[in-house]
Amino acid sequence: METNIEVYFCDPSSPWQQGSNENTNRLLRQYFPKGTELSIHSQSKLNAVARQLNERPRKTLEYKTPAEKFNVCVASIG
Numbered sequence: 001m002e003t004n005i006e007v008y009f010c011d012p013s014s015p016w017q018q019g020s021n022e023n024t025n026r027l028l029r030q031y032f033p034k035g036t037e038l039s040i041h042s043q044s045k046l047n048a049v050a051r052q053l054n055e056r057p058r059k060t061l062e063y064k065t066p067a068e069k070f071n072v073c074v075a076s077i078g
Contacts, residue, residue, distance in 0.1 A: 020060070027053055 010017040031049045032038065038046065054067040061069050 023060075024053075027056075 010021070015022070028049070032041075054070075055065050057063045057065050
């Protein structure tokens, strides 16, 4: 509420609304197989994985990285 950013939640039992989430889960599985206990990994390891994913160009973002798109959105707010 404090950021005035709209948040969208997918409807239950509507997987077609979850494409981005499912894609991100697939990418995370490359680092952490399903069922992996994340608490066994250090924060620096988790940060490194997040950095790698945020610096990876995505077709759905016109081959820009999530970090680039985020920075453009943040810059347009101010």
